[in-house]
Amino acid sequence: MVKSKVAVLASGDGSNFEALVNATREGSLHADIVGLLTNRPGCGALARAERLKIPSAAIARAQFAHLEDWNLAIRDQLQKWQAEWIVLAGFTGLIGASILAAFPDKVVNSHPSLLPKFGGKGMYGNKVHAAVLEAKEAETGITVHLLNERFDEGPIVAQTTVIIEAGDTAESLAERVKTRERMFYPSVLQDLLTGRIKTR
Ligand code: GRF
Numbered sequence: 184m185v186k187s188k189v190a191v192l193a194s195g196d197g198s199n200f201e202a203l204v205n206a207t208r209e210g211s212l213h214a215d216i217v218g219l220l221t222n223r224p225g226c227g228a229l230a231r232a233e234r235l236k237i238p239s240a241a242i243a244r245a246q247f248a249h250l251e252d253w254n255l256a257i258r259d260q261l262q263k264w265q266a267e268w269i270v271l272a273g274f275t276g277l278i279g280a281s282i283l284a285a286f287p288d289k290v291v292n293s294h295p296s297l298l299p300k301f302g303g304k305g306m307y308g309n310k311v312h313a314a315v316l317e318a319k320e321a322e323t324g325i326t327v328h329l330l331n332e333r334f335d336e337g338p339i340v341a342q343t344t345v346i347i348e349a350g351d352t353a354e355s356l357a358e359r360v361k362t363r364e365r366m367f368y369p370s371v372l373q374d375l376l377t378g379r380i381k382t383r
């Protein structure tokens with residue numbers, strides 16, 4: 184079977200990006216990671232891409248006067264890589280209509296909570312986990328969803344729960360969620376690529 188071409192977008196440490204690359208190299212994820220694109224030139228994900236010998240591109244929002252031009256530059260790079268699936272792994276930028284139109288139903292995100300709870304603008308990183316603890320939830324989790332133009336509101340593809348333990352801090356919870364996410368995201372992606380999970 185021909186491998187799907189996947190581009191990963193990340194802005195942070197990139198541990199999920201590396202987990203995706205490892206899954207392709209171990210064979211559990213039947214895909215070629217054709218590139219890592221970031222909006223944050225100094226981020227850990229970029230360093231990981233270099234170490235893993237994955238082509239990379241840094242396209243910062245500040246390089247462009249208009250949001251639309253920045254989106255078009257991202258879209259052009261993704262098309263240059265001939266990406267078929269766009270996988271967000273801790274990407275902080277807003278994906279606009281021009282990118283979504285170029286890859287319909289093929290832009291995927293993983294969010295570290297049980298959406299629709301604890302999603303939306305400003306809900307990223309440890310802020311999500313702090314809000315979960317503040318709300319005294321019994322459990323949290325991970326949501327993989329397709330992207331639309333509103334943060335964290337696209338159709339949900341898969342979810343898994345993560346237990347909250349007594350004494351958890353935002354940091355300890357983040358670590359537990361990420362550990363699970365590094366297994367869960369590649370396996371959900373494999374189901375999407377093979378059509379086991381249908382998106383329409
Ligand atoms: C992950 O928890 C992801 O769900 C969220 O940001 C985190 C990225 O972590 N959107 P890393 O950069 O992959 O280590």
